[in-house]
Amino acid sequence: xxxxxxxxxxxxxxxxxxxxxxxxxxxxxxxxxxxxxxxxxxxxxxxxxxxxxxxxxxxxxxxxxxxxxxxxxxxxxxxxxxxxxxxxxxxxxxxxxxxxxxxxxxxxxxxxxxxxxxxxxxxxxxxxxxxxxxxxxxxxxxxxxxxxxxxxxxxxxxxxxxxxxxxxxxxxxxxxxxxxxxxxxxxxxxxxxxxxxxxxxxxxxxxxxxxxxxxxxxxxxxxxxxxxxxxxxxxxxxxxxxxxxxxxxxxxxxxxxxxxxxxxxxxxxxxxxxxxxxxxxxxxxxxxxxxxxxxxxxxxxxxxxxxxxxxxxxxxxxxx
Numbered sequence: 410x411x412x413x414x415x416x417x418x419x420x421x422x423x424x425x426x427x428x429x430x431x432x433x434x435x436x437x438x439x440x441x442x443x444x445x446x447x448x449x450x451x452x453x454x455x456x457x458x459x460x461x462x463x464x465x466x467x468x469x470x471x472x473x474x475x476x477x478x479x480x481x482x483x484x485x486x487x488x489x490x491x492x493x494x495x496x497x498x499x500x501x502x503x504x505x506x507x508x509x510x511x512x513x514x515x516x517x518x519x520x521x522x523x524x525x526x527x528x529x530x531x532x533x534x535x536x537x538x539x540x541x542x543x544x545x546x547x548x549x550x551x552x553x554x555x556x557x558x559x560x561x562x563x564x565x566x567x568x569x570x571x572x573x574x575x576x577x578x579x580x581x582x583x584x585x586x587x588x589x590x591x592x593x594x595x596x597x598x599x600x601x602x603x604x605x606x607x608x609x610x611x612x613x614x615x616x617x618x619x620x621x622x623x624x625x626x627x628x629x630x631x632x633x634x635x636x637x638x639x640x641x642x643x644x645x646x647x648x649x650x651x652x653x654x655x656x657x658x659x660x661x662x663x664x665x666x667x668x669x670x671x672x673x674x675x676x677x678x679x680x681x682x683x684x685x686x687x688x689x690x691x692x693x694x695x696x697x698x699x700x701x702x703x704x705x706x707x708x709x710x711x712x713x714x715x716x717x718x719x720x721x722x723x724x725x726x727x728x729x
Contacts, residue, residue, distance in 0.1 A: 454510035567628035655679030
């Protein structure tokens, strides 16, 4: 059957116009299972046979639709129309026109300029941003909203499964979207996590709320996320913890140095903040300030100031 399918495709592409090519391939797709891509770690997305489908594709389509590059309702299937929309976006943003969603394309889509669907009053509202804080505790599966350090609302949420955990750290809301649909519900608030696409959003599976069910995002009942959405401007701080902490007790040490990115960088940053040595956010980016804090700690403890977090440094930090 595979050989017949290949011959069929070759014939179609040799003799048929582009529109008929797309229709023929879509018809053939019906006989094949789809490849599911639900990961949030900037997975590569591209036109394939069988088509890729899943939450990752849905996010790309929803964002492209907001930016007016895609005029269909998102369906989570990376088809010819999706590839064309990605290509148009790449051309408009000075990216290589491949029709493939790579990490740079993800970053331009989710973290770049041109965020839309935001309340007009939010522009430049720095004072309001600084007064508001969201804390999500993945252990209790609760989201709490604070204003001027006072709790003003609390909601049950679903968080990441053990294989796809919700990222601990100190983040910001960098993108807000309306009506993404499907598993993202009626509202989306994207976070600036450097190793993937994560956000606070609604759901079409309300039975999952209160459980470990997501691929790392924070799910809310649609009515709750609709209440929260207008109360939090772009730039709002979001702190994600586990039992009130930013690092676990059973840490498996991995050597870290400048330019490292990831969850374990958050753990080290949060411990340095506890010791009063790190003043930036625990945002998973090992930059100049984190390196300086590590060196200062090492000197303080009679160690060679390498700025590298090795096993001896973890031990001195009291993390292992």
